[in-house]
Amino acid sequence: MTRPRTVNDEDLLDRIDRALSSRRTSGTWTLQEVAPAAGISPAGLIKRFGSKADLLHALARRWIDLVPSSPTEQEPEEELRAYVSAEFEAPSAGAAIFALEELLADLRTPESNSLLREGWDKQARYLGQLLSAMRLPRLVDPPRGALLLLDALHGSLYRRGVDLRPSPPTDTLDQLMEAWT
Amino acid sequence: MTRPRTVNDEDLLDRIDRALSSRRTSGTWTLQEVAPAAGISPAGLIKRFGSKADLLHALARRWIDLVPSSPTEQEPEEELRAYVSAEFEAPSAGAAIFALEELLADLRTPESNSLLREGWDKQARYLGQLLSAMRLPRLVDPPRGALLLLDALHGSLYRRGVDLRPSPPTDTLDQLMEAWT
Known part of the structure; x- marks a missing residue:
């Protein structure tokens, strides 16, 4: 053994x-x-x-x-940007569809569904911690903002899947950060 | 005939x-x-x-x-809120998963994929027109904001599918509107 x-x-x-x-x-x-x-x-x-x-x-x-349990680097914005790029970038529409298919298979069984909830929950907490550590005066509730960011990143993958004006995940992040700054 | x-x-x-x-x-x-x-x-x-x-x-x-080709009512915010509720509300996690499954089936074949792109494009244009008609001084680019809103609403459906702090689609809208006001 x-x-x-x-x-x-x-x-x-x-x-x-x-x-x-x-x-x-x-x-x-x-x-x-x-x-x-x-x-x-x-x-x-x-x-x-x-x-x-x-x-x-x-x-x-x-x-x-x-998924990190807490921020690891010195610069939260840099860390957030790197994480978002690494986790939510799809190189092609086909890759986005494949990712969505895997995800959907996960939704179907209770055990996988629960793993997905656990993973997204951990991601949302991590993103919330990073957002809290940044200077975003208009973001009143970072945990709520983290869920919005996560939703928008997932939706952007969908959009990549149909090739509707595809944009990198950092664009989604930038747009929210502009609104919160 | x-x-x-x-x-x-x-x-x-x-x-x-x-x-x-x-x-x-x-x-x-x-x-x-x-x-x-x-x-x-x-x-x-x-x-x-x-x-x-x-x-x-x-x-x-x-x-x-x-999908409306252009805003129909007098009050754009009211119209936007009603549309978002009617289109993106899922009564249960099961309903959200069903909607996602239908969607994924659509992604798989070129003809359905193209219909989905056409529909989302029309929705994004409609949402963009409504956002343009509202007083949102911090929203510089309404068409870009409409895509972010659409992404976030789709992602929120996903989140509903795993029952991770589910929230109504109007919450997503409110959060973006607060940031853009």
Whole structure:
């Protein structure tokens, strides 16, 4: 039980996550398809994580763990901008649709739905802390503002999915910051 | 060809739309399931609209037609508030998930994706006209503000789907209007 594995679960999940994020087409994926990216056989992947649903839960759990619990850097605006870019940028309409499909699959089962709520809640708290630390005199209620920012970023992904005047997530942030300054 | 039908297509689509909107569960639906609400047999529905995909396109086209081309009432704020309530309110998490599922089905095929882009574009223009007509001194670019509002309303539906501090769409509107006033 304690013998270390050559590649740990975190590394495997990280590789799978990157393989899924770089898919250019939308549509469902299979363990067979992602296993090579993880440098492991489909059977090995099943042995390690169980079913595809279990793997999705492990990916969601890892995503939640990676949301910072509190601001880490010195400059909150810089940190906020970097986080928003890294988390909400979709390189293409296809990538946006794929992200939305993953999300919707998550909404359908109670366990995944609850993981999604937990992750967004953690993100909203983190964004709220960053907004609190910034000079935004017109933002009276940072936790409420953080939910608005999160909503707008998700909606912007949708808009990317239909190629309606797509804009980077930092544009959404800029527009809200201008209004709150 | 010119003999009038007892129930016209608009009325049928309206009934089907209301039947779908009042569903309490998420998941796919069948022509068999919605036909009774339309007061027509499944075979009659197919004869009138074709496949389920064709029916979805007819529903999308009707949705687009119903987006106002320009403000209609005297008081833009009142009109905006009423429109936002009517279009973006989800009575439950299940209803929100159902709406998102329909939306995602639309993203998947080029024809539906293009209808969705057309509808959102029309909505954004309408919202932009209403915002322009209001006294919002801090809103420099109403068309850009309309896209932000649309994004935030869509994101709020998502949030409703996971029951994360759900808030009515008018809250989203209020928060943006406070920032722009």
